[in-house]
Amino acid sequence: PTAGEIIKLNAEGRRYNLATPCLAAMELRWAEEDPANAMNLPDSVLEMMAAFRLTNNYETTPEWFKRLVVTRADVMARVMSPLITTQIAGKKEHADGLYALAHDPDYAAIAKLITPDILNSFPRKAQKNQLQSLRLLIIALMTRLDKSTQLEIIADRLADKSGDVAQRVYWLTAGLQLAPAIYLEPARQYISHTQARTSHLIALIHEQRERNSPQAALPLAALELMIELLGPQCSPRLSSGFGWVSPAMELARYVEGLISTLAGMPDEKAQLALASLLQHKELKPWEDTLRRAMFDQQLTRRKALFKPASVAQVSSTLANLAPANAADLCALTLDHLQQLGREIRDGNTNDYRQYWREEHPEIEDNCRDRLLSDLKIRLNPLGISAEPEGRYADEKRADIKVSAQGYNIPIEIKREMHKDLWKAIQHQLIARYTRELASDGYGIFLVFWFGGAGQPVAGDGGARPKTAPELQERLQQIVPVSHQQKIAVLVIDCSLRAAGKG
Known part of the structure; x- marks a missing residue:
């Protein structure tokens, strides 16, 4: 046949x-x-x-x-x-x-x-x-x-x-x-x-x-x-x-395997994709896997972006001059802000007074401008610029942008009575600004403390903090684990001194 x-x-x-x-x-x-x-x-x-x-x-x-x-x-x-x-x-x-x-x-x-x-x-x-x-x-x-x-x-x-x-x-x-x-x-x-x-x-x-x-x-x-489609089915x-x-x-x-593939991609969009997937309620069983993937992706991205510092850059950094990378710039900026915070709190010139209008705390923008003025005096001689309202992704703005050697560090500022005090780290600093390539994930969340009155409900489930150090510690604890090494929290105590203390 x-x-x-x-x-x-x-x-x-x-x-x-x-x-x-x-x-x-x-x-x-x-x-x-x-x-x-x-x-x-x-x-x-x-x-x-x-x-x-x-x-x-x-x-x-x-x-x-x-x-x-x-x-x-x-x-x-x-x-x-x-x-x-x-x-x-x-x-x-x-x-x-x-x-x-x-x-x-x-x-x-x-x-x-x-x-x-x-x-x-x-x-x-x-x-x-x-x-x-x-x-x-x-x-x-x-x-x-x-x-x-x-x-x-x-x-x-x-x-x-x-x-x-x-x-x-x-x-x-x-x-x-x-x-x-x-x-x-x-x-x-x-x-x-x-x-x-x-x-x-x-x-x-x-x-x-x-x-x-x-x-x-x-x-x-x-x-x-x-x-997004397959995760809820298993x-x-x-x-x-x-x-x-x-x-x-x-x-x-x-x-x-798909999540691991995302974690192995060094570009910023992979970081955003993982963050977006974490917001899907249907993917709740995958939360731990996605968080591990975010951490792994940050390591992947850090390795991809890493550039060994030149001898000149190392020497300059050691001399407290120009930073060699975003990590250096963030650490240097934070150090100067901490020094300013100590001067505001404990200096003999009553610097904390400039953050008050008679008996009321100054508005947030005025607080920022006064801090920025002092910060510029410290950073400008090092070839580092500090400017208000730096423009970042999606046309959002950070309160201060510190820049040097092509790197940017966003500083998000709040007074302790701001309604978004406990949300701003995640929803503003991380989501909007630190994903910039020039920031490499680094950023600073700065809070002005005026004594604790008028605080919103604590976002960590505890009682309202009673001191600036307590607020700083608790805010640092709510920084996502995947960002703990890159997001710094600083609370500057501007509260009025007791009578007889200045």
């Missing part, structure tokens, strides 16, 4: 009795002859043998068939394309040879020849048991076809609005991985609507990870979206364990 006749009979649920003796004869031919001679048969015979083998698939793949797959992709293509197309049309759940087409690298040349045509014939509305066949075909497309063909097919299928929900999710997921600039927002808008759509995304991802099939490297924005406690790996465990490991 011809290969076409074998395929036709297979579609009817029947087989040729000749199949077994023909397959046995081919085994003998391969065993007794030189491999090259064994395959020296007319194409029609090779096609017949391929059809017999594919429709009578025993567990052990014979060597002659492996040789045929690798050396005669054209013969295999002429058999596999009509066979798979016919079986999909007949609603067969597992089309013969389709799994190998997606996952076996030996089938790469065959997949390149036949995947587009099989996809073109795949029904736009498929039954549930046909969806795995589509997932396998999409994986073959993503791993075997050239980029232009991939994008052309994806665009064509997404342009067809008659397809069912599962297929649309699959194609958007493929597009998200292959061309995120085009498909990121369409995927976000369509898939994030329902859990059912997310489950289809999970099904395709799970199929991709079968046998460690290669996957496209996802850009940052796509990584963030995938974590738990990090499932990512470890031994023995049989369930789909939920596999998904948890995949999400953990």
Whole structure:
């Protein structure tokens, strides 16, 4: 029989009795002859043998068939394309040879020849048991076809609005991985609507990870979206364990891998993505993992940005002159602010008085300007500038920006009675300013203490602080662990002295 006749009979649920003796004869031919001679048969015979083998698939793949797959992709293509197309049309759940087409690298040349045509014939509305066949075909497309063909097919299928929900999710997921600039927002808008759509995304991802099939490297924005969509569907406690790996465990490991990938990116956007993911209530089970990732990402970023100081810079730093990096600039600025704080509190010139208007604390801007005036006197001779309202990311402004050698340190200032006293470190200093490249995550949160009256409710759950040192210690404790080494808190005591003390 011809290969076409074998395929036709297979579609009817029947087989040729000749199949077994023909397959046995081919085994003998391969065993007794030189491999090259064994395959020296007319194409029609090779096609017949391929059809017999594919429709009578025993567990052990014979060597002659492996040789045929690798050396005669054209013969295999002429058999596999009509066979798979016919079986999909007949609603067969597992089309013969389709799994190998997606996952076996030996089938790469065959997949390149036949995947587009099989996809073109795949029904736009498929039954549930046909969806795995589509997932396998999409994986073959993503791993075997050239980029232009991939994008052309994806665009064509997404342009067809008659397809069912599962297929649309699959194609958007493929597009998200292959061309995120085009498909990121369409995927976000369509898939994030329902859990059912997310489950289809999970099904395709799970199929991709079968046998460690290669996957496209996802850009940052796509990584963030995938974590946002997939994280709520699993738990990090499932990512470890031994023995049989369930789909939920596999998904948890995949999400953990995505988070680790973000942690390994040194750019600022990765830091922002992790911070944004931490705000998602649905990702609460992943909070510890995300916080560890933020810490790791900061180390990655620090290593990437690190520039060894020159001999001249080291000498200048040791001489208390120009700082060599953002860390030096922050430490130097903090040291001078601490000295100013001591002079304001304990100096014999009653400097604290300039922060009061008669018996009332000065407004915040006036306090800032008076401190800035004294700070400039100290920093300007060192080649360091200090200016009010430094412009930072998203057009936000810090109260003071200290700059030198291309580095900037933002200083956020509050009076102790400010309503956002306990929120400003996280929501202003960290979120708005320290993510600037020139700051390298460093910043200073400065509070003017006027005696403690009018304080807002303490943000750490305790009673309102009674002294400036207590407030400083408690504010420092609420700095996120991942920022503890870079965010300094300083409370300057401007409270009125008791009568007889100045």
